Amino acid sequence: MEAGLSWTDERVDLLRRLWEDGQSASKIAAQLGGVTRNAVIGKVHRLGLAGRVKAAPAPVNGRRKPEREEADGAPIEVAEEAPEPIAITAHRPAPDFPPPAAPAAEGVALAVSERVTIMDLRESMCRWPMGDPTTPEFRFCGARSITGLPYCTHHAQIAYQPAAERKRDRRVAGFR
């Protein structure tokens, strides 16, 4: 499938903006598409913009070393962090996010049983519209949505397609 999908300048740029905007790795991954949250976190660290607004949550080891024992009398010095006064966290509730202007249905079939009416729509449910809003048959996708986003992972990828990729993946089928 998408063979040429990698960390292009544009994708890195988007990653930067979203991360600095406080978006979580999983959300960013969903919006970028084609990568997992691990990939995002890994990239974030490589870019050197990890852990900005964090105290010191994980000075521990991530992956245990099976056989390799660090048996030496040299205690690893942990760099003490400078007494950072206060982090400037400008709250920007209006990110330059691409609105799901043209929701396009695609072939993948979601479980019909998951569809819900607006009455049953919860915060954690996908708000992807399905059907004609003017009819009583109108439903929402209803699948588990990405925390903080109105859509499930599947629809988020459709709604938030990267600008570069967007043109190619245009698919306008009938709504359902």
Place this chain on the structure above:
DNA sequence: CCCTGATTCGC
């Protein structure tokens, strides 16, 4: 159980 980021290491 859902999620979060951090770390290590094989590729």
Place this chain on the structure above:
DNA sequence: GCGAATCAGG
């Protein structure tokens, strides 16, 4: 450089 596996925690 990349990201899965794993860890540690909310």
